[in-house]
Amino acid sequence: MPFARIRHLKPGRLLRRNRLNRLFLLVARLQRLKPTPLLSLGFGLMLLCIVITVGANLLASNQYQAQTDLMIDRLYPARQEAHTIIWLVLAIDDEGAWYILSNNPTQQAQLLQSYRQNVQALRAAVVRARALADTPQQRTALDDFSSYFFGKGGYLADNQTSFAEKQAGQELTADDNYVNSAFFPIVQHDIQVYIDIVEQEITQANVNQDTLSNLVRFINIGAGAAPFSSGLRSRSPSHAQSIASTDRSMSKMRAWPGRMRACSRFRPPTR
Numbered sequence: 001m002p003f004a005r006i007r008h009l010k011p012g013r014l015l016r017r018n019r020l021n022r023l024f025l026l027v028a029r030l031q032r033l034k035p036t037p038l039l040s041l042g043f044g045l046m047l048l049c050i051v052i053t054v055g056a057n058l059l060a061s062n063q064y065q066a067q068t069d070l071m072i073d074r075l076y077p078a079r080q081e082a083h084t085i086i087w088l089v090l091a092i093d094d095e096g097a098w099y100i101l102s103n104n105p106t107q108q109a110q111l112l113q114s115y116r117q118n119v120q121a122l123r124a125a126v127v128r129a130r131a132l133a134d135t136p137q138q139r140t141a142l143d144d145f146s147s148y149f150f151g152k153g154g155y156l157a158d159n160q161t162s163f164a165e166k167q168a169g170q171e172l173t174a175d176d177n178y179v180n181s182a183f184f185p186i187v188q189h190d191i192q193v194y195i196d197i198v199e200q201e202i203t204q205a206n207v208n209q210d211t212l213s214n215l216v217r218f219i220n221i222g223a224g225a226a227p228f229s230s231g232l233r234s235r236s237p238s239h240a241q242s243i244a245s246t247d248r249s250m251s252k253m254r255a256w257p258g259r260m261r262a263c264s265r266f267r268p269p270t271r
Contacts, residue, residue: 060216067205067212074132075202081129082195088122089149089191093184096159100166100178112163119156122149129194135201141194148186155183 092115099111126146133139149155158181165174 057216060212064209064212067209070134071202071205074134075198075205078129078132078138078198079195079202081125081132082191082198084125085122085129085145085191086195088118088125089187092118092122096162097178100162100171100175135197137197138194138201141190141197145187145190145194148183148190155181155187158183 095111095115095118099108099115102108102111126142130139130142133142147154151157159178162174162178162181165171165177
């Protein structure tokens with residue numbers, strides 16, 4: 001009889017057999033977990049999300065690095081050259097004005113020498129700025145500035161006319177021509193246009209970097225949530241039924257010790 005066999009088992013052997021049965025049920029439960037179409041779809045979506053995330057990260061990283069290189073190698077040096085050009089233009093205009101007003105020959109010679117040196121430095125700064133210009137707007141602004149400042153009949157040529165009048169003794173005429181020059185406001189406007197263009201491009205590069213950073217962040221969040229949600233949806237009905245049947249078997253196994261104790265009260269009749 002089954003009860004006769006069970007009542008002769010000691011409690012330690014019953015406990016070991018109970019644990020062994022649980023292990024067998026766990027192995028059987030794992031064996032019944034076969035891949036279903038939805039589960040395969042979930043794994044496929046997870047791999048697809050990983051591939052998309054890696055590709056998007058690489059693309060965004062390359063674009064981010066390109067924007068960084070643009071600002072470091074082009075836009076920031078261009079802004080620095082623009083400030084240098086402004087400083088040299090103001091210095092040239094001030095030195096020319098002091099030369100017109102000065103009556104000391106030694107001072108006039110020093111002012112003319114500094115004036116010519118700053119003009120050469122300005123030419124070099126404009127050449128460097130033109131080499132850094134990578135957009136048509138920057139090149140157009142620099143061309144307009146150069147034509148009004150260095151061109152024929154431009155700012156420098158008008159100053160030379162005033163200097164010649166001073167050297168000829170026509171100091172009042174030279175002073176009026178220098179003060180009322182129509183080229184200096186145009187030169188100031190052109191160089192300010194160039195500065196505004198560079199600043200706008202720097203601002204746009206910063207906006208692009210922020211956009212790329214947010215894009216990578218959203219892609220990573222979406223890629224992390226998609227496999228989890230697809231994994232929850234991939235549990236098929238057959239899988240749930242097998243788990244439920246296994247749970248019922250486990251509940252029956254937990255009830256065996258109580259049944260065994262109840263059956264041990266009965267004794268078979270002695271012959």
